[in-house]
Amino acid sequence: MGDYYIVPILIAIAVYIYCSVGLKKLQNPKPPKAPVPNYHPLPITPPMKYYAPGADIFPEPPEMESEPSETISGEELEEFLLNEFKIDVEVIETTQSPSLDIHHLRLNKMTDLGTKMNRALEGMKARYNLPFSQMSSRIGDIAIAAPREDKQFVYLRDVMDTPEFEELADNPDAIPAVIGIDENNNPVCIDLTKAPHFLVAGVTGSGKSVCANSMLLSALASRTPDQLEVVLIDVKQVEMAPYNGLPHLKTMTFAPFGSVGMEGAYRVKQVFTEPGDAETALQSIINTMQYRYAEAKRLGVRKLGKEYPHILVIIDEMADLMLSPAFGKSIENKIVRIAQLARAAKIHLVCCTQLPNVKVLTGLIRANMPCRMVFHCSTATDSRVSLGRSGAENFLGNGDGVISQPDKGEIRIQAAYSDEYDVAALVEYYLESGEPYTNGI
Ligand SMILES: Nc1ncnc2c1ncn2[C@@H]1O[C@H](COP(=O)(O)OP(=O)(O)O)[C@@H](O)[C@H]1O
Numbered sequence: 063m064g065d066y067y068i069v070p071i072l073i074a075i076a077v078y079i080y081c082s083v084g085l086k087k088l089q090n091p092k093p094p095k096a097p098v099p100n101y102h103p104l105p106i107t108p109p110m111k112y113y114a115p116g117a118d119i120f121p122e123p124p125e126m127e128s129e130p131s132e133t134i135s136g137e138e139l140e141e142f143l144l145n146e147f148k149i150d151v152e153v154i155e156t157t158q159s160p161s162l163d164i165h166h167l168r169l170n171k172m173t174d175l176g177t178k179m180n181r182a183l184e185g186m187k188a189r190y191n192l193p194f195s196q197m198s199s200r201i202g203d204i205a206i207a208a209p210r211e212d213k214q215f216v217y218l219r220d221v222m223d224t225p226e227f228e229e230l231a232d233n234p235d236a237i238p239a240v241i242g243i244d245e246n247n248n249p250v251c252i253d254l255t256k257a258p259h260f261l262v263a264g265v266t267g268s269g270k271s272v273c274a275n276s277m278l279l280s281a282l283a284s285r286t287p288d289q290l291e292v293v294l295i296d297v298k299q300v301e302m303a304p305y306n307g308l309p310h311l312k313t314m315t316f317a318p319f320g321s322v323g324m325e326g327a328y329r330v331k332q333v334f335t336e337p338g339d340a341e342t343a344l345q346s347i348i349n350t351m352q353y354r355y356a357e358a359k360r361l362g363v364r365k366l367g368k369e370y371p372h373i374l375v376i377i378d379e380m381a382d383l384m385l386s387p388a389f390g391k392s393i394e395n396k397i398v399r400i401a402q403l404a405r406a407a408k409i410h411l412v413c414c415t416q417l418p419n420v421k422v423l424t425g426l427i428r429a430n431m432p433c434r435m436v437f438h439c440s441t442a443t444d445s446r447v448s449l450g451r452s453g454a455e456n457f458l459g460n461g462d463g464v465i466s467q468p469d470k471g472e473i474r475i476q477a478a479y480s481d482e483y484d485v486a487a488l489v490e491y492y493l494e495s496g497e498p499y500t501n502g503i
């Protein structure tokens with residue numbers, strides 16, 4: 063009888079939990095659900111007119127946190143190197159990027175650094191339990207990069223708001239894409255028409271998909287479907303699904319296996335998630351490429367005009383395709399073919415792989431895709447295959463890596479961060495903002 067006082071307490075607890083969950087939901091609204099994939103047959107819709115929204119379409123990033131502290135100070139580093147390894151250096155400057163402290167060192171005595179420095183870095187790794195790495199220095203003899211304890215995010219929108227990106231976006235011939243920022247906190251943006259094909263390598267969780275997403279989102283926010291079409295291949299079926307419904311997705315014509323001519327052909331506009339579909343999609347891109355070459359020849363021009371949009375092909379997790387027993391070889395051949403010829407046809411390729419070994423990054427693929435973005439790799443061998451040198455095994459993960467282009471050399475980067483809220487905001491904008499062309503315009 064006396065236990066009835068427990069009932070109001072239970073009710074109070076239940077009301078409290080209900081309210082706090084409700085409040086959380088209000089504070090963190092779920093991103094809107096991606097529209098259901100547009101499976102065949104696709105309705106014939108009138109062409110629509112769109113405007114590129116620019117950086118403002120993405121949710122406002124949170125404010126930068128307070129000034130960071132150093133993991134290891136310059137003096138500490140000098141002492142450590144001198145006492146433990148008899149390397150006499152002076153730290154002439156320490157710069158900070160969102161993920162790294164970079165100590166620029168001058169050698170006080172001529173020292174044969176090679177193996178000595180490697181041993182010292184190993185020693186520091188063991189002492190501080192952090193992956194230190196050696197870099198070239200623009201002001202000193204060498205630089206040592208130390209990971210920051212309170213690493214900060216570099217948000218896509220912040221990089222898009224810089225004059226460097228805006229200049230690229232204002233150039234009608236360019237397809238601008240955000241990569242991130244470099245070790246001196248300068249924005250790193252590329253023009254996809256100048257660096258057409260990219261290999262992106264690194265272990266699972268190192269930041270490949272986020273980086274590819276940031277490139278894609280910044281390009282999509284700056285270019286309309288008339289200027290840029292995209293083909294997305296994602297056999298893992300996780301990252302790219304929210305893009306279904308985006309008007310930039312290239313409409314492709316698939317013919318059923320064994321059909322003659324265009325008999326039974328259907329049109330698809332979706333993210334491809336099956337190796338078989340991916341193979342067909344790549345063949346379709348090759349067909350487009352050949353058609354464009356033929357058109358250029360017929361018209362007697364070297365450069366295709368505005369009526370041919372740029373096509374950006376992104377393959378997330380290429381390993382799953384290349385190692386597929388049924389389609390692997392054929393897919394490799396198609397990727398190589400596209401990498402060799404597609405640039406002049408305004409087609410650009412970005413391939414990500416979590417297994418940067420010689421089975422996936424075959425000699426042919428490496429030879430034809432010289433632009434690389436390499437994030438944390440599990441071994442020095444993987445680093446050598448993907449980057450041409452060891453060192454990527456010391457990168458810190460979460461978008462810490464290098465971008466390497468044949469004409470521009472290597473730049474250490476922190477990749478820009480974007481997430482599903484950004485994707486949802488962009489897809490929703492384009493879904494809602496299309497207007498049918500009116501007569502005469
Ligand atoms: N540029 C970045 N800045 C901050 N965190 C990042 C960044 N890139 C990735 N991350 C973190 O790492 C996680 C895995 O990244 P992801 O790109 O999915 O890895 P991968 O595709 O290489 O397996 C992300 O969910 C995020 O938390």
Ligand SMILES: [Mg+2]
Pocket residue numbers: 267270271272301378
């Ligand atoms: Mg991924």
